[in-house]
Amino acid sequence: MAGNPSKNRKRPPAKKRKPGGNPEKAHVSRDPRRVEPATIRDWVGAARLRTVPLAFTPVLIGTGTAILVTGVFHWVIALACLVVAVSIQIGVNYANDYSDGIRGTDDYRVGPARLTASGRVKPRQVLTVALVFFLIAAGAGLAITIRTQQWWLILVGAACLLAGWFYTGGKRPYGYYGLGEIFVFVFFGLVATVGTNWVQAFVIPQEAWFGGVAAGLLACAVLLANNLRDIDQDRLAGKRTLTVLIGKRATQWLFTVFVLGAFVIGVVLAVFYPIAWLTLMALLAALPAILIVWTYRAPRELVVALGLTSLTSIAFGALLFWAFVG
Template sequence: MAASSQRKKSTSPKRTPNRTSGNPARRPVVEAGPVTVRDWIGAARLRTLPLAVAPVLIGTGAARSTGPEFHWVIALACLAVAVLLQIGVNFANDYSDGIRGTDAQRVGPARLTASGRVPAKRVLAVGLVFFALAAIAGLAIVIRTGQWWMLAVGAVCIAAAWFYTGGKRPYGYYGLGEVFVFVFFGLVATLGTTWVQIFDLPQQAWVGAIAAGLFACAVLLANNLRDIDQDRAVGKRTLSVLIGRRATQVLYTVFVLVPFGLSSFLALLFPIAWLALLALLAALPAIAIVWSYRKAQELVIALGLTSLAALLYAGVLFWAFVG
């Protein structure tokens, strides 16, 4: 009888609690099929790339407005820095939010780290590669222009990109994300692009920089509004969590519409800037979604439309400045 009991004990499957670590870096990779190129492209968050292109367009147009010469090599290098840095930020966020467990219940597209399909260190390595490529492009600009002090600006940009969600006290978790996005994806990106081409900062560059920064903040607000319930649950104190849903909707609307007031001001000097109002064809539906959405997934569309509006707006300003 004892021997029979022993056999039964040894052949019975061992049951273990179904626990999932809050840190994907410490859990086994989930077998959900091979990770494809499409998965990596999705993690790069292509919807946000117009926000990297827009300030370079505006800054280059502002530089061209002061003289007859195009600085194409420098402009393309600025574009490379902006795009590579944006992609690096996106992978760094995937890694940092993933290992904290704050992406575990996301509404938007799945993340590589949080899903457990890719080891966290590999996602981090990819992000660091893009940061390094952005640094190399930035170094080329510095060498070409002789503006060595801008090495410090580049270092601050990379540090700001990392500490948005990385480090022990990421500022994106304390309601400061929009401030830094405005500064770095608006002012620094636009004015930096203009400066390295003409070593001057005309009025139109400043106005365009403010507009680019506001669009970038609007996209971040749409993203944080989508994730507001999940962020609140995991203790991620974004600006949307701090001020609430309704105030976020109001602020988003302000951020989207103010650039069109600024373009009307620019139109007094550059008449083609009136055509920037055409970007309202993308901006107004985005605003409508933000105010009337029923499911958080709908805000993904608003986010994409806002990015598109920013790109259209920047393209028109470029045309206005160089025309």
């Protein structure tokens, strides 16, 4: 009896596929969810170094007014104030990266991708880095408190850290309700400038208040440029910044008023401190920033305006320092 021919027939050996063949015939399995790990450059970018000069400005002005009053340069305390200001600035930037990332706000971003939103870093790692910088600020602040014996400064420091965290953190971040500029003006302008002055002089001259207002206006201008760049994306994400609430045109006017307002203060101080006329040199960076804000075509152009405004701030602060100590 003959067997089943289909069982006795030998199957031809399978053909081996050559590497580099036709991609339509040879399928290569890849994981589309795979994300490259973050590099040092990515971490540095997330620190948003364009905004760090804003931390120098109030320390320069506050130290200048302290020297004006006492005639003494307390460089150790001034350096500690700078550590506090820079650490809080960077810590807030990482905290914003974390908070906006886990909310999904940064999914609509136009600018460079953030660490958390990109998926290249675990959110907990970004949060840890933010907390490290907050701890550095707290440590330097505590050292200033011990040195000056001004124990009430602990409450001021705690308020600064809480303001930094709840800008975009927590269940009801105030940055999502159009209040960001108010807190930036208060903490990155008045508190930082007057506080730096106080711990070195223990008296607050009018010059410190004027300088604090100027520093606060320029810090708010930087925030406006940032939020103007993200206005459409923030609307989609439900982030109601002041820019979203008042619109593009009003933001452009407000940015101009904030930037030029700082120079008005510089002119007023120049009546009593002639070197302060040199603060007008910072207009070399400020005027191009204003021009970009009014004429930009692509949101990415506002990154340049942001950087120029930040440069304006530190130049203004350095020249005002010179006016007070010169």
